[in-house]
Amino acid sequence: MYDSFEHENMKAENLCADFHGRSPRKVVEREINLKPGMPLVKLGEVNRIDYISDKWDDIKRIYEHTFKKKPELFSNADGDVLIIAFGNFSVIDRGILDVPKKG
Numbered sequence: 876m877y878d879s880f881e882h883e884n885m886k887a888e889n890l891c892a893d894f895h896g897r898s899p900r901k902v903v904e905r906e907i908n909l910k911p912g913m914p915l916v917k918l919g920e921v922n923r924i925d926y927i928s929d930k931w932d933d934i935k936r937i938y939e940h941t942f943k944k945k946p947e948l949f950s951n952a953d954g955d956v957l958i959i960a961f962g963n964f965s966v967i968d969r970g971i972l973d974v975p976k977k978g
Contacts, residue, residue, distance in 0.1 A: 893968040896931040908951055909958075916952065920945035921959050924971070940971040 884902070891899045923941045930938075946962025965972050 890966065894930055894966065894970070895928070896968070908953055908956055914952060915949040915958065916954075918948045918950055918957075921948050921962070924959070930970075938970060943973045 888899050888902065921942060922945060923939060925937055925939045927935055927937055929935045942962055942964065944963040946959050946964060949958040949960065950956065951958075963973060965974060
């Protein structure tokens with residue numbers, strides 16, 4: 876179901892480099908309170924996401940993306956993790972795109 880940790884780490888570093896326009900400054904490992912099969916609480920749909928990033932030129936800016944097909948918003952049972960899933964989107968070098976990645 877999942878690629879090896881090394882392969883997933885490489886994919887994450889590549890996406891980070893594409894998205895930010897530079898190699899990752901550091902790799903951070905964090906524990907997220909999610910396990911396969913864990914029940915999730917559906918909170919609703921996501922209309923828009925705003926995020927702050929210094930992608931491409933190290934200047935922090937606010938980026939916003941309004942979804943055409945609204946993905947769903949979930950929380951874990953402890954209420955300390957949010958998940959956006961099941962939309963028709965991909966994260967690419969330009970940001971969030973309203974078309975799933977091919978392949």
